[in-house]
Amino acid sequence: MVRLLRSPRLLAALAGLLSAAVAVGIGEVIAGLVRPAASPVIVVGNRMILLTPESVRRWAISVFGTNDKHALLTGIYVAIGLASLGIGALAYRRLAAGLVALGLFGGFGAYCALTTHAHRGSDAVPSIAAGVAGIGCLAVLIRSLRPRPAEAGVPSGVRRRSFLQAGAFAAALAAFSGLFGRNLQRTRYDASAARAAIPVPSVSTSPAAPAATYDLGKSGIPFVIPNDSFYRIDTALSIPQLNPKTWNLRIHGLVEREITFTYDQLRSRPLIERWITLACVSNDVGGDLIGNARFLGVRLADLLEEAGVHPGADQLLATSADGMTIGSPTAVVMDGRDAMLAIGMNGELLPVAHGFPVRMVVPGLYGYVSACKWITDLEVTTFARQSAYWVAEGWAQRGPVLLESRIDFPRSSASLAAGSRAAIAGVAWDQHVGVSKVEVQVDNGQWQQADLAPVPSTDTWRQWVLPWTVPPVGVHTLRVRATDAKGVVQTDHSTQPFPSGATGWHTISVRSR
Template structure:
């Protein structure tokens, strides 16, 4: 803990843009645009959270297609060009409407810069490795497509989260963050090694356990308020929540009451296409039992499919709905 307390984060060479004023909606019960570190979801296999000594920590980059191996200290990383970005992360084990998604402001170094410095080329440029295997100090392995982390997106080796050094439970001293990919194929915490290899040559931890080797985040939307089985009063009820489709963006959110027509919700301003968006819909609620359903359309124009699927092998999909009983009225 002493080594974390001594960490002083560098000023980013490329700071995040200010969050647009219209990106944060003042609706009671809605998820905040930025998820506080204490509330950010945690899903991993660590029975005991590693307490890594930042002074002794090293990151090794090696493997197929690496012209020059690199070994870096935390001080080395922090001395490089740093960037700050708002990025929403989601877990593949998140059920439709589930809590395993959050948005934070991350500070780190672009992973693609390190890879190119080591001589790595993506497959689209003739590179021999198509998989990057990140290893954690606790032995976890996570496989990520090389093409994805080198395609221009803000894939980071992050050491800062919402203005402070990474909390221990979120990967101190360094973790990976890759917009648009589920955590189990990108978000290695407590990282200590990056090996370039191929998907044919190596299966990372989750693949033999039935999960897909590649897993882009699926478009999802969630009703935060009213809560399931809530009992709002008749009249105008603000239905609100969040929608996410990292690296594609959210174009539209629609709400349906019972079996009625889809109605377009009001979207909060977009921060970036790598962050979730809040939304609201004012519902003139009549007394009785009602089902509220939400769906989102991403930046490519693709709308969430209705049919629900399980989280395995590559993430759940389907429409989120809540049942409420409206009270009051004549």
Template sequence: MAVRTSPKWWVRFPLAALSGLLAGFAALAVAELVSAAVRPESGPIVAVGGAAIDRTPAPVKDFAIRHFGENDKLILQLGILATLAALAVVLGLIALRYRRPGSAGVLLFGVVGAGAAISRPDSTGIADALPSIVGAVVAAVLLYWLIGRLTTPAATSDAGTGAGWDRRGFLIAATAAAVASAGAGTLGRHLNDMRGQNAVASRTALKLPAPASPAAPVAAGAQLKIPGISPFTTPNNAFYRVDTALVIPKVDATTWRLRIHGKGVTRPLTLSFQDLLGRKLIERDITITCVSNEVGGPYIGNARWIGVRVADLLREAGVKPPSQGGPADQLVARSVDAMTIGSPVEDVMDGRDAMLALGMNGQPLPFVHGFPVRMVVPGLYGYVSACKWIQDIELTTFDAYDAYWVKRTWAKKGPIKTESRIDTPKPFARPKAGTVMIAGVAWAQHRGIDRVEVRIDDGPWNLADLAAQDTTDTWRQWSYPWKATAGGHTLTVRATDLTGQTQTEKRTSTIPDGASGWHSVFITVT
């Protein structure tokens, strides 16, 4: 009589591990499908990732931005997936020996995902827990079923006697699970994408009106024709992005509303997008900078923004700046994903072109840059001014409330420091001896650049040639023709703003109020 024996350990263990992975895949796929009925942000990867971002120490976040740039969120999500895959393998192996406890262990991860979802600042309540819970239950049942196929006796060809394991049953079950999970995940992703179609349609239909106060033409000579230098205007698709959103909010401009309220507000306002379009629009070239920008870093860009002055709206709401006796010294902007950004009221009402921006470089704001409305404040780092996807402005005090980044050890106020950067030649470049053009950008938003100096090795400082100054709110290009000699050389740059403040040599990290120091590059002249 032929008897099928149990598979050897080198067969059982990989199949048990595969069972765990299939269960994990099913959990995420089902959660994606359920999140389509709740909201995309309630999915476990997004919820756990968001919770991880909120709880990550500021130096670690700064490290991630510095080393991974705009891929920091992708790296986080891949890390979460890798961790879940490893845990799924472990649970599959446990279930091989302890079928019920191993399968039940999957439910614990559903609890973790559910807890993360409902703990998020933008949580809509208990419904946000459903994707993680339903996904975990399905995964637990699936793991129990698959492991059962590894341990269930298989019928023999003689008299129906059974022994060993159900190879055919396992293969059918595993294949069916994989196909069903892929289908559920694909459908869930499609439905989640469809949720944003109204937002996409509202942006597509938007035609920005001509501003009542247009930007002056860019000053002649503001853009140097030097290969390798940053363009004066940064294209939208090249503009830096630093935020905490794992899912880019897609907000329908036709249903969007902005509320202005709080301390010192005598006439609270609720404004629609059309209300903003109907007000006096201004258009300005403004350079914005992220506080996570290291010396010589890429997180800075210049764009032509169109929007409504924040000061006009605040005055309409009855707000007075502290210098005029107003009781509120902090404006807290809240986004649709519950990010909070605190700005000094005095700064946004002191005459600078602080605005609620609706457009960027002649187009409606891209979704990644805050459509339908975001804040832009010249002279302040983004973490205290550049709230994307804004929906609420509350007037309060710095003593009464700490915004998101301030709670994570960043300074309450973030004026941009005077800085400069060498764009060309790049670090470790190997130019030929002769005239080498050193060029880059310098910035001191809302103060302006007065001069830029370049030093070769430990030699004297040499005045660079400045491009035309467009406005004090934009960066300024500079160049210096250098008679390069063979060998290794260190090139260093520093800038002085129009207040007479020279960029400091002292190196500091980005925490708590922005990096400082001179930017240097080492090259080898051949």
């Protein structure tokens, strides 16, 4: 620490870091006045998502799962910190060059703000303000370190004390502005208060979970996944905060008549409530990017029939409030399944993180071609005319969910007592087709048929359990396969999720002792 205080160059690097922190904090405050999505860090992150190769995005999801956004933001903060240290050192040698470098960061933020999906002109303001604040702070801190001609006789210790005083003020400003800015954003834009003030609509028949579902101790997973545990995969670094009083959905394009619905109009229509399992196409065999919930909403086919879909319009292009586009096959939505615009989830209104006030849910399709959260626009079009975001990145165009099964209990590498009575259990799914049989193989023995729990419909996953006696001491291999309601057996051919979903038998190893 003493050496640090005696090294002007190290103090200059610290000045760069403090200046960047002040810039980020001021950017957060201004974003609180503009909108949270305009935060400099958020707009840079959103631009990075657009620039990142699809292969890298797939890698990030496979490694970080639902924490991929936290990993990206952490990486951005680390990059800002490292770059700012270099800018501070540069500014000590050539102040003008350091100020220009820091200004370029603000300019880059403004560029990102104006080139992301669903951007507004005002989104550049927080980045510009951040750049100006950072430049001003860096200039003050570096000048407190560098001797000027009029201060030729001032001892270096006095200059260091001056720097430390200015640096302490900058650190306090960065901390205060960052916290105040985030709080301002929550206060002005948080949709939770509006959501809490809206009563949950009731329906005449609310489906109950099957009475004979296996409990957590046996199956490893409950039939219904709570809202706060439900997986979330999307590109929204800043969760859209939509006011239900001003929200509306426009249905247009290749239709006989364009129609627009407000939130109240949608809530007042006949509602349906269904158990539906949602799955992410990025889910690896045995992965957890899947969940089952009770969704409440308006049947989407009814709205499309009112609009009058033109023959040949084979795609429904949904757009989220954050600019994300998701394309669903029109024929699938209109074939009688319970595709809906959902407003509720597991007995409450949609959580903000899962699409409040309205999202799309289509049983039998992976989320990237069906589950548009924070939906604000639905264009009836064709696949030939427009490609949705993920399809443009190389993913399959239509995305039907593939037949899969998973072992949840015992866990991979578990240690079990040889000769004890236990269970092998998990879930299997083939939404809108259904699962008729699940079989388990221990080592290379015969396939054994598991017991299946009842399900309310073919649109949910199905729990299964196989009682067994743990084999003698050693390492043992367990694998599972399912058969769908049409008699099709799950393939053992192993493929990666890209471009149309993972396949293969989930296989784990356990040890008996």
